[in-house]
Amino acid sequence: MLTKKLLIAMMLVLLLAAGGVQAGGDAARGAELASDCAACHGDDGKGDQDMPALAGMDAAVHAKKLADYKSGAAEGEMADYVGDLSEQDMNDLAAYYATLPGN
Ligand code: HEC
Numbered sequence: 001m002l003t004k005k006l007l008i009a010m011m012l013v014l015l016l017a018a019g020g021v022q023a024g025g026d027a028a029r030g031a032e033l034a035s036d037c038a039a040c041h042g043d044d045g046k047g048d049q050d051m052p053a054l055a056g057m058d059a060a061v062h063a064k065k066l067a068d069y070k071s072g073a074a075e076g077e078m079a080d081y082v083g084d085l086s087e088q089d090m091n092d093l094a095a096y097y098a099t100l101p102g103n
Helices: 001-022 029-035 060-072 077-081 089-100
Strands: none
Touching: 001 089, 029 089, 060 077, 060 089
């Protein structure tokens, strides 16, 4: 009886965890949006000596950086490229780059 309760509890935790990942961002959609970023940050998101790497960046960190450029809290050339991005776009982009292997 106890084992069964434990199993149900574990399943609930797993279900919640899966839902949480989805709410973060859609990596497949992010991959499509990322064609606008590749010219500077590279097809593999690894950047170069002048461009910061995006590949492997934590999704929450990445989404926050994009939001900061959009709000004006962060400044730089990047600020010109976030104006059209919705919050969902930023989360999707961040989810996609988090799936790429970093340096
Ligand atoms: C025209 C070139 C260009 C394009 C296009 C571009 N970026 Fe950038 N990005 C930069 C530069 C340059 C920086 C370095 C900071 C600065 O000068 O603004 C940067 C910085 C960043 C940073 C901060 C990196 C860090 O480690 O702090 C993130 C995140 C980022 N870009 C994401 C993106 C995403 C996502 C896209 C596509 C929507 C994109 N960039 C498109 C040039 C570009």
